[in-house]
Amino acid sequence: MxxxxxxxxxxxxxxxxxxxxxxxxxxxxxxxxxxxxxxxxxxxxxxxxxxxxxxxxxxxKSRKERELFERLLQVSGIGPKGALAILAAGAPLQVVEAIENENEAFLVKFPGVGKKTARQMILDLKGKLQDIVGEEGYLASSNASGPLFDQPLEEALEALRALGYVEKEIQKVKPKLAKEQMSADEYVRKALQWMLS
Structure with a gap:
């Protein structure tokens, strides 16, 4: 390999x-x-x-992110495309929490994940992911730079989607936005500045 x-x-x-x-x-x-x-x-x-x-x-970006991908591949019904779509959401901590709390409603939001697959994810992975995602919401890796889930940032990204921006455009500005600490409105304004410049 x-x-x-x-x-x-x-x-x-x-x-x-x-x-x-x-x-x-x-x-x-x-x-x-x-x-x-x-x-x-x-x-x-x-x-x-x-x-x-x-x-x-x-x-x-890191070995731990790859490890999470590999664990997702072990679930019946999830292939590489589905595992990537889950990682693309940018909130591994939420995925782990949903699995631990048996929150099927959250898991079925991902492309290609139906109720049966969500249930399988819970059965196969519950209690087996804490070595990848730490308790503080950081990837268990030395190059992690901060929390994996930023509520205002996620709200801003949802707002951009609602405004009609495609995922490719949003993912281009997301890393730059993630370096800042702002309110959701400020994130949206900053993203629009970069997209329109």
């Missing part, structure tokens, strides 16, 4: 990034490609997915 790819991210588009290493470009699928700095050196922790007709690399 390829543990990580370290190189310059030369492209971020849709749900992929291209990392150039020694003249070779690796196409890597990501939950949010825009968390990686474009035209800069990045270390992307990878998961190699192999099936009869598929060979893909999936990329993550």
């Amino acid at each position: 390829i543990e990580y790819v370290a190189g310059r991210v030369v492209r971020a588009e849709g749900d992929t990034i291209t990392v150039e290493v020694g003249g070779i470009g690796y196409l890597i699928y990501c939950a949010n490609p825009f968390v990686f700095q474009l035209n800069e050196e990045n270390t992307v922790y990878t998961y190699q997915y192999v099936r009869e007709d598929i060979l893909r690399l999936y990329g993550f």
